[in-house]
Amino acid sequence: MSDELAQAQAALEAARKAQAEAEARIAALEAARQRASDDDPARERPLDEAAVEAVRAGYAFDGPALELGALVNGDPDPEAKVRIPLSMLNRHGLIAGATGTGKTKTLQVLAEQLSAAGVPVFAADIKGDLSGVAQPGESDSALLARTAGIGQAWEPTAFPVEYFALGGRGVGVPIRATVLSFGPTLLAKVLGLNATQESSLAIVFAYADEQQLPLLDLEDLRELLLWLTGDGKPELRRLGGVSTQTAGVILREVTAFSEQGADVFFGEPEFDPQDLLRTSADGRGIISLLELPSVASQPALFSTFLMWLLADLFEELPEVGDLDKPKLVFFFDEAHLLFRDASKDFLAAITQTVRLIRSKGVGIVFVTQSPKDLPADVLAQLGSRVQHQLRAHTPDDAKALRAAVRTYPTSGYDLEQVLTSLGTGEAVVTVMGERGAPTPVAWTRMRAPQGSMDPSPEAALRRAVESSSLLGRYGTAVDRESAREILQARLRSAEEAAQRARELAEAEAEAARLEREAASQRSRSRGRSSDRSGSPVTDFIGSRTGQTILREIVRGVFGNRRR
Numbered sequence: 001m002s003d004e005l006a007q008a009q010a011a012l013e014a015a016r017k018a019q020a021e022a023e024a025r026i027a028a029l030e031a032a033r034q035r036a037s038d039d040d041p042a043r044e045r046p047l048d049e050a051a052v053e054a055v056r057a058g059y060a061f062d063g064p065a066l067e068l069g070a071l072v073n074g075d076p077d078p079e080a081k082v083r084i085p086l087s088m089l090n091r092h093g094l095i096a097g098a099t100g101t102g103k104t105k106t107l108q109v110l111a112e113q114l115s116a117a118g119v120p121v122f123a124a125d126i127k128g129d130l131s132g133v134a135q136p137g138e139s140d141s142a143l144l145a146r147t148a149g150i151g152q153a154w155e156p157t158a159f160p161v162e163y164f165a166l167g168g169r170g171v172g173v174p175i176r177a178t179v180l181s182f183g184p185t186l187l188a189k190v191l192g193l194n195a196t197q198e199s200s201l202a203i204v205f206a207y208a209d210e211q212q213l214p215l216l217d218l219e220d221l222r223e224l225l226l227w228l229t230g231d232g233k234p235e236l237r238r239l240g241g242v243s244t245q246t247a248g249v250i251l252r253e254v255t256a257f258s259e260q261g262a263d264v265f266f267g268e269p270e271f272d273p274q275d276l277l278r279t280s281a282d283g284r285g286i287i288s289l290l291e292l293p294s295v296a297s298q299p300a301l302f303s304t305f306l307m308w309l310l311a312d313l314f315e316e317l318p319e320v321g322d323l324d325k326p327k328l329v330f331f332f333d334e335a336h337l338l339f340r341d342a343s344k345d346f347l348a349a350i351t352q353t354v355r356l357i358r359s360k361g362v363g364i365v366f367v368t369q370s371p372k373d374l375p376a377d378v379l380a381q382l383g384s385r386v387q388h389q390l391r392a393h394t395p396d397d398a399k400a401l402r403a404a405v406r407t408y409p410t411s412g413y414d415l416e417q418v419l420t421s422l423g424t425g426e427a428v429v430t431v432m433g434e435r436g437a438p439t440p441v442a443w444t445r446m447r448a449p450q451g452s453m454d455p456s457p458e459a460a461l462r463r464a465v466e467s468s469s470l471l472g473r474y475g476t477a478v479d480r481e482s483a484r485e486i487l488q489a490r491l492r493s494a495e496e497a498a499q500r501a502r503e504l505a506e507a508e509a510e511a512a513r514l515e516r517e518a519a520s521q522r523s524r525s526r527g528r529s530s531d532r533s534g535s536p537v538t539d540f541i542g543s544r545t546g547q548t549i550l551r552e553i554v555r556g557v558f559g560n561r562r563r
Contacts, residue, residue: 045074046443051412056080058439059431063087064325066113068106068386068429069446070150078151082444084384084431086117090326090363091432092354092381096371096404097388102425103367104129106386107331108449110365111287114329115159120285122276123331124306126292131461132452133287134161143448146425150445157450160280162288163465166305167264168477170291171461173470175271175305176477179215180205182266182308189346190262190304191253198343200242201250204228207239213483217267218258220483225251227487262301268478273313275470277328303337307350310364314353317360327361335366336373351377370400371407379407383432386446389422411441418443 047055055071056079064086071080084093097103108130111121125131136156147154168174179187184205188198208215208224215221228236229247236242278286292302310330320327332338338350354364370390371379385407392398405415408430419428422443429444456464465471 046414046418047073047412051440052077052080055082055440055442058433059083059442061085061434063434064117066110066117067152067447068109068431069152069427069444072426072443072445076149076445078149080442081151082429082442085434086119086325087323087434088383088432089114089119089329089365090323090358090361091383092358092363093365093384093386093431094371094374094379094382095365095367095386095388096369096373096390097427098369098391100424101388101422102427102446103388104333105425105449105453106388106427106446107333107365107367108133108451108453109447110329111331112157112159112450114326115285115287117325118279118283118285119325120277120279120328121287121331122309122328123287123289124292124302124333125289126333128291128455129453130289131161131163131291131456132454133159133289133449134464135452135456135460137448137450137452146445147448150447152447154448154450159451160284160286161464162278162286162468162470163291163461164288165291166302167266168475169261169264171458171465172289172291173465173468174474174477175290176265176267176269176474177305177308178268178270179217179221179266180208181270181312183311185343185345185349186304186308186311189342190300191250191257192300192341193250193253195343195345197246197250198345200246203239203242204247204250207235208483213486214481215483216480218254218263222251222254222258223487224483225254260298262298264477265301265305268480269474271309271474273309273316276309276313299334299337300340303334306332307338307353310353310357310362311349313362314357314360317362319359320361321359323361326363329363329365331365331367333367335368336370339373339375339378347375347377351375351381354378354381370404372400372403383438385428385430386444387419387428388426389424390419392416392420408441409438413441413443415441 052071052073059065059080059082061083065083066086066089068082068084069076071077071082073080095103095106104127107123111123111130112133114121123130136158139154139156144154163172164175165172166175184198184202188201193201204221204224205215207213207228213220213224215224225247228239228242229244229251233244236244236247276288280286290302290306310332313328313330317327339347342350357364365384366374366378366382368374371385371387374382387404387408390397390401390404392401401416401419404419408415408428413428415428422428423445425446425448427444427446429439429442431439433439
C-alpha cells in the first residue's frame, strides 16, 4: 500500500511539474505574442491624456477599495490604479472570459483582498486551483517584473481557508441539505423535470408537509412516491393535479439520480449557511472553498447546490441595508450551468434572490465565459464587470463579442478590437463607483495573487480538514425518523390490519360453515324422527312386539331359527 501511495504521489508531482512547464511555455508564448503586437494599433495608446486622467480620477475612491490592477495604455501605468469600492461589492459583479484567460486568478485576487479586509468569502473550487490560497505564493523573476510594472508591492501571504465537499465526496467537511429545504423548484432543476412534472413535485411536497412526513433524503422522497403510486393511490387521486403517470416519471428520475450517487448529498446534519460568515482569530475573513472535482460529471447538481446555499442565506439573514463592507461575497463559478435548461420558475427565483440578497449584506460575483451566459434580468443587476479576453472564431463567438461590448458604458476604446487583443491576466473593467455610477472603462493589467497559485497537496488539505472546528458537527451523517420510516410503519400496520381482517373473515366463514352443517344435521335428525312417528306400520315395527316378530322372520329367512 505504501509503495502504491509513493507511486501515486510521484505521478502527481510529475503531473504538476509537467503542468508548470506547460504554463511556463504558454506564458513565454504569450509574452512573445505581446511583444510582437507592439505595433498593433489596439496596443498603441488608445486613450489620450484626458481620457487617462479621467480613468485615474474615476477610480480614486475615498473609502476602502480592492486593487484590481493598473491601466494599460500601450504600457501599464502604475499611477492609474484600477480599483473597486469595498462597499460596492454587495452590488454584485461579473468575471467573464474565455478558458485560460485568467478568470480564476482574478477570483483569487479578489478573495484574498476581501479576506484581508475582514470579509468572509465563498467560492466553488471547480478544478482545485484555488486550494493553494492557504499557502504563501512563490515568486520568480517574471512575477516580480509583472507586479513591479503595475505598482503592486507583492509579498507571499497565506489566507485562512475552510475546505468543504458536497456530501463528503472529497476531502472537505461534508455539506448536506435535506430534500425538504432543497425544495421542489431546485430539485426539479437537478432532476431535469419539465414544467408539468415540476408542479406535480410541488404538490407532492405539499402533501408531505400536510401529512407530517419529513423529507430528509432521497429515500424519503422515493418511499413517498412509491406509496402514492401503490397503496396510496386514493391519496394521489385526492390530491388532484398529479397523475399516476407523472408520479411514476418523477419516481424513475429520483431513483436514477440516487443510483448515480447523489443520495450522499441529501440528509442530515444539514449545513447551516451561517457557518460561511466566519472570521479568523486575527480578524480576516475565512475563505470557504467547496471542492467540486468529484462531482464534475454532475454540473447541474453542484450549480443548483450553490443556488440552494444562496437561497438559504437569503431566507436566514436579516435585512441590513447598505453596509461599509459586505457580510459575505459569494463567487458563483461556472454560472452558465445554473441557467442551462432552467424553467421560468427557476429563473424567476434566481432573479429575485440576486435582486434582494444585497439588502442582506451579501454580494454575488458570477464567473463564466461570456456575459450572454446570464439572463438579461440577472446581468442588469451586476454593478461591476471584469471581462477577460473573448475569442471570435465563429459567427456565434462574434455575436457574443458584440453582446459583451453592449454591456459596457461608452468609452474611447474600440472594444471589439480590445476584447480580442487582451493578454492573459488582462481585462476590460468597469465597476460601480461610491456614488452608484459606473466608472470609466479601463483596459487593466490585473494584480497577481499573493497566495499559491498551485493546488494544495492532499496531505495539507487533510490536515486542515481534520483540525476544522466544523468537522465534529458535519462529519458524520445522521439518519433520524423521517418519511421513509413513517410510511414503512404505516405499510406494516396496514399489512397487519389486512392480515387480521383476512384471519377474521376466514374465522367468520368457518363459523358460518359449521353453523350451516349443524343446522343441516339438526334438520336431518328432525326428518328421521318425523318419519318414524308418522305411520302405523312404522309404529308397530318400532314396538317390542313388532321387533320380536321381525327377528323371527329374519331368522327364518337365513335358516337359523332356534330349534
